[in-house]
Amino acid sequence: MPVDRTSQEQGRRVWAAGDWDEVAGYVQGIGPRLLDALDITPGMTLLDIAAGSxxxxxxxxxxxxxxxxxxxxxxxxxxAGRRRARRAGADLEWVEADALDLPFADGAFDRVASAIGHMFAPDHALAASEAARVCRPGGFLGFACWTPEGVIGQMFRATSAYLPPPPAGSTPPPLWGDERHVRDLLEPLGLEVRCERLVNVFVDDSIEAYHQGTEKHFGPLVAARETLDADSWDALRTDLDRIFRDANLATDGTMRFEGEYLQIIAHKPDSSRGT
Structure with missing residues (x-):
């Protein structure tokens, strides 16, 4: 069943509720590893879907x-992204765009990528087909997505248990971290897919510091806190605290846990060249 596209407006509100740039540091190491796998070289055209800042x-x-x-x-x-780019000395273009309806021509990019981003578009099949459409024949797509079993997948599952059900046709974001689901999405589009399970290490001064930061700045948790009554919010926070404490590898009062994600590299063959 196609997802109700008004759910994207709901997604827009959720991700605008916080300040992504304030929590982006937890995951910014994922992108360079993805770029290495995509073999980025000077002069290539690249689209970052759901780029955040x-x-x-x-x-x-x-x-x-x-x-x-x-x-x-x-x-x-x-x-925030433009500020970051100026400080880094990077020149790039910023375009407001829906992952389910990308405003770019077929085959416009040598590489199409998303790190913990496009997976939140509710219609996975449409998001996959749009990403493949704008990649040129012979090019590559690369995605990094939380696995359902990992700590962040558990966090989203716990949070969803307290919230109203998503619109009809929506698919849980962490399914993008399930290899079988990914192959079912991408291989029918003619893409050659390889997947690897990797981990992103989350560090903070303490679990409580992590709670405070994400509750203030991470859109889905900001929106959940605004939606839930006090008892439900306290119950959710208790569940999340248990997940993070169980996963914590630090023994000195700080926080360090590994968030598992699936790195997906997909080649779009060029039938005219046989590659």
């Missing part, structure tokens, strides 16, 4: 010499 993929790709377009459903992220 660009610290993970868009700005590092521009610094490698790529011609980058950073796109996101929430244009408010771009102010």
């Amino acid at each position: 660009g610290s993970s993929v868009a700005i590092p790709a521009a610094l490698r010499g790529a011609d980058v377009v950073a796109s996101d459903l929430v244009a408010q992220h771009f102010e």
Whole structure:
């Protein structure tokens, strides 16, 4: 069943509720590893879908010499992104765009990427087909997505248990971290897919400091706190605290846990060249 496209407006409100740039540092190491796997070289064109403020993929790709377009459903992220780009000396374009309806021509980019971004578009099949459409024949797509079993996948599952059900046709974001689901999405589009499970290390002064930061700045948790009554919010926070304490590898009062994600590299063959 196709998702009700008004759910994207709901997604826009959720991700605009916080300040992504304030929590982007937890995951910005994911992008450079993805860019390495995509073999980014100077002069390539690259689209970053759901770029946020660009610290993970868009700005590092521009610094490698790529011609980058950073796109996101929430244009408010771009102010921080432009500041980051100026400080880094990176030149790139910022475009407000829906992952389900990308405003770019077929085959416009050598590389199409998203690090913990496009996976939140509610219609996975449409998001996949749009990403594949704008990648040129012979090019590559690269995605990094939380796995359902990992700590962040558990966090989203716990949070969703307290919230109203998503619109009909929506698919849980962490399914983009399930290899079988990914292959079912991408291989029918003619893409050659390889996947690897990796981890992103989250560090903070303490678990409580992590709670305070994400509750203030991470859009889904900001929106959940605004939606839930006090008892439900306290119950959710208790559940999340248990997840993070169980995963914490630090023994000195600080926080360090590994968030598992699936790195997906997909080749779009060029039938005219046989590659």
